[in-house]
Amino acid sequence: MIDYSIKKHKILTAGGGTELSLTEFVYKAPSAGKVLYIQSGLHGGETSQWVLYRLHAFLMHNLQCGEVHIVPYANPYAWMQRAYFATFGKFSLLDGKDFNRCFPGKKDGDVNARLCAAIFDLASKADFVLDLHTSKSSNPFAIYTKFDYEPMVKACGLPYNQYSDDASIPSLHGTFNAALDRVGVANITIECGSHNEYDEHKIKAVYDAVCAVLAELNLVAKTETKPAVDSIYRFEKRNKIFSPACGLFKPEKALGSKVKQGERIGLIADAADLAQMLEVKAQVDGVLQILAAGHIVWEGDVLAEIVPLSDLHKIA
Numbered sequence: 001m002i003d004y005s006i007k008k009h010k011i012l013t014a015g016g017g018t019e020l021s022l023t024e025f026v027y028k029a030p031s032a033g034k035v036l037y038i039q040s041g042l043h044g045g046e047t048s049q050w051v052l053y054r055l056h057a058f059l060m061h062n063l064q065c066g067e068v069h070i071v072p073y074a075n076p077y078a079w080m081q082r083a084y085f086a087t088f089g090k091f092s093l094l095d096g097k098d099f100n101r102c103f104p105g106k107k108d109g110d111v112n113a114r115l116c117a118a119i120f121d122l123a124s125k126a127d128f129v130l131d132l133h134t135s136k137s138s139n140p141f142a143i144y145t146k147f148d149y150e151p152m153v154k155a156c157g158l159p160y161n162q163y164s165d166d167a168s169i170p171s172l173h174g175t176f177n178a179a180l181d182r183v184g185v186a187n188i189t190i191e192c193g194s195h196n197e198y199d200e201h202k203i204k205a206v207y208d209a210v211c212a213v214l215a216e217l218n219l220v221a222k223t224e225t226k227p228a229v230d231s232i233y234r235f236e237k238r239n240k241i242f243s244p245a246c247g248l249f250k251p252e253k254a255l256g257s258k259v260k261q262g263e264r265i266g267l268i269a270d271a272a273d274l275a276q277m278l279e280v281k282a283q284v285d286g287v288l289q290i291l292a293a294g295h296i297v298w299e300g301d302v303l304a305e306i307v308p309l310s311d312l313h314k315i316a
């Protein structure tokens with residue numbers, strides 16, 4: 001029998017006396033083994049939790065060894081930043097900083113430092129960590145900070161994955177991944193799809209990836225399944241296309257499609273002139289990895305991010 005329990009961890013008392021706490025779901029198998037920590041929702045509004053409901057049923061029936069700890073809403077404060085129907089929890093309203101730049105945090109530091117310290121305290125006890133996010137409008141992909149983690153990325157089976165050497169970039173010193181790297185805890189991030197989205201195929205792809213990580217860590221039995229994709233690639237660069245005008249953006253190419261330099265990928269309905277539909281073109285040959293999160297765009301907004309073909313390295 002799996003030992004399933006729910007734990008609360010106090011973070012701090014917020015304005016008006018509201019208690020902020022983390023809710024951790026713990027699955028323990030009868031046999032000893034590795035500890036996997038999974039979190040989502042470090043950024044408020046990023047709806048990667050769908051996967052975790054499926055995972056619950058899988059773990060209750062299949063966890064053979066070790067422990068899985070899940071924190072679905074890793075930053076309750078970020079989920080409280082809401083106006084009208086939008087939850088905008090990527091940046092703290094207290095100081096404007098990205099919530100994923102203040103790790104490992106500090107128990108007696110400022111509010112963001114305390115939030116990060118509470119999360120990091122749970123994550124850093126694990127043997128392996130999965131951090132689930134969403135990225136604008138995108139298909140699922142992994143982000144990893146060390147080549148040592150590449151076998152796990154291959155096991156995940158997602159086609160286009162980003163290697164980011166956070167340790168060498170000073171502005172990324174405070175990311176969750178970089179802080180875990182420094183204390184020797186292996187980890188990968190999975191961007192599970194678009195913000196505030198429900199997509200059956202993307203949820204299934206990420207669920208399969210998490211199950212593959214469980215199998216790689218020997219927490220569940222390995223099953224021989226046919227890979228969902230023919231090839232798996234690593235990339236480091238994204239070629240950004242900035243909007244030439246303010247207006248409404250209508251993408252015309254599907255995420256993950258191969259595009260040629262100069263090919264039209266969408267149109268901008270120019271706010272300045274009803275006669276103008278401006279063409280948006282790819283600047284490089286590559287794969288369309290990210291699209292703007294919505295249709296409303298300002299001049300200078302990022303409309304699309306294309307992984308250049310020259311930067312695609314086949315890893316499996």
Ligand SMILES: [Zn+2]
Binds near residue numbers: 043
């Ligand atoms: Zn995020």
